[in-house]
Amino acid sequence: MASHLGGLSGAPVVRVESLVRSFGPRTILDGLSLDIEKGEFVALLGRSGSGKSTLLRALADLDDKVSGSGRLETPDKKSVVFQDARLLPWKRVLENVVLGLDLPEAAERGRVALEEVGLSGRENAWPVELSGGEQQRVALARSLVRDPELLLADEPFGALDALTRLRMHDLLRQLCARHQPAVLLVTHDVDEAVTLADRVLVLDNGAIAADIAIDIPTPRDHGDRRFGEIRSHLLRHLGVETKPVLPV
């Protein structure tokens, strides 16, 4: 809702032009271009090795050892959620959330962020004492406490069980609605992408093969007819043929 203000200012938060990244002789990203608007939730699908993570790492400035070219504009305030929660095991939960946050009110903001992800009361726990889903929630809190303009998430729920993943989807949707960061969610889960995103991209051979705006109102129902159509369409782009929906 608040994103229309950002929409007025016009300038996209992320601007990628003719991005090339290669590992030795293999070109992973081949002249890729992409804009992400302020507050826009973009999901990035693609087969293994299609370059999803390479693109995300480029946006996260984590690819200084990779050769390449192209123009890349990202905001300073961005944070990354990895597939593993990547909490420092020797820091308690709250310390992990505010890690590297050099603000006088850091601890207070950390507590608020933990409350938002439903983990108040666990501030002093060690990461090893938390379940996988809880650890990933701490990682989300660690990202959001920095008020990012861009949230980069690399298969953040890939290692979680199906039920926890559904709960995390709800949580992520709520948090994004509240904080309004632009999001790039890398995933291999088509349902996850269609459930969460405003726009779904399919990456193939180092370029964007499909760019689909999801026009289903939220919360989205997996059984919805339009949901099914978009899912089949995306799966076809990913090289998976689904049975045509038989007219009843």
Place this chain on the structure above:
Amino acid sequence: MNAFSNTAAVAPAFPAASDERLLIPPAVEPRKTGTRRLALGRTIPFGALIGPALLLVIWSIGSIAGLIDPRTLPAPWSVIGTAIDLIAEGKLQHHLMTSAWRAAQGLVFGILIGTILALISGLSRLGEAIIDGAVQIKRAIPTLALIPLLMLWFGIGEGMKVTTIALAVLIPIYIQTHSSLRSIDSRYVELAQTLRMGYGEFIRQVILPGALPGFFLGLRFAVTYAWLSLVVVEQVNATSGIGYMIDLARNYGQTDIIIVGLVVYALLGLASDGIVRFFQERSLSWRRTLAD
């Protein structure tokens, strides 16, 4: 809630006790599951004392039965008597203080130098190029083989003794801290980058805590090496210290004093290892290992 559901399952078998059992979370009782439990069982209280106590019993029985010649090994009680005499004369405390002071100085210098070298060598390629090879060469030479050279350099005074101990101590500290530091997961380095940590903060929050397990492992070796070197330097050339006391007793065939000296060494070794372990457990309480 957990306690409730656990006890609810057993409650019908113990109807009389069920009320109370509902309130008290049950202790985890081992059940037969058919799966072999690979983690260690519960720790035995004071388990570490059982072995030494057994040795003491055998020693006492041997002495009473006359199986052990007192000239070879005096009975435990005569060793205790000798210890009491030595304390009453003030000799034991004097020697003990001298020895402990030497070990402490050697440890402090060795730990400081070893840690600093490990950090320089672990955190920069240039530092590694300069330091690591040199330390590895030093490591290949037994410290005790350096004593003749150190005596020529530093004389036979305290300087030589402390230097010898420090040289022995810095090796395990360096090796373990360095290897622990270098094996810090690169994923954490990435994380620090995405959180835009400064270099100083990266060192403090990621590198130093990450290297701490290695440092403590090194420290436990270091303490052992410190006592080992102490024994040698005190017996080579000294006019006080536990080692000197033992060496003197050897000249007069006073086996009981030798045993007292050895017991003191053992107690010092155990106590210092206990102190290190205490700090180790407190500092590394975030870890979960096989022993937990």
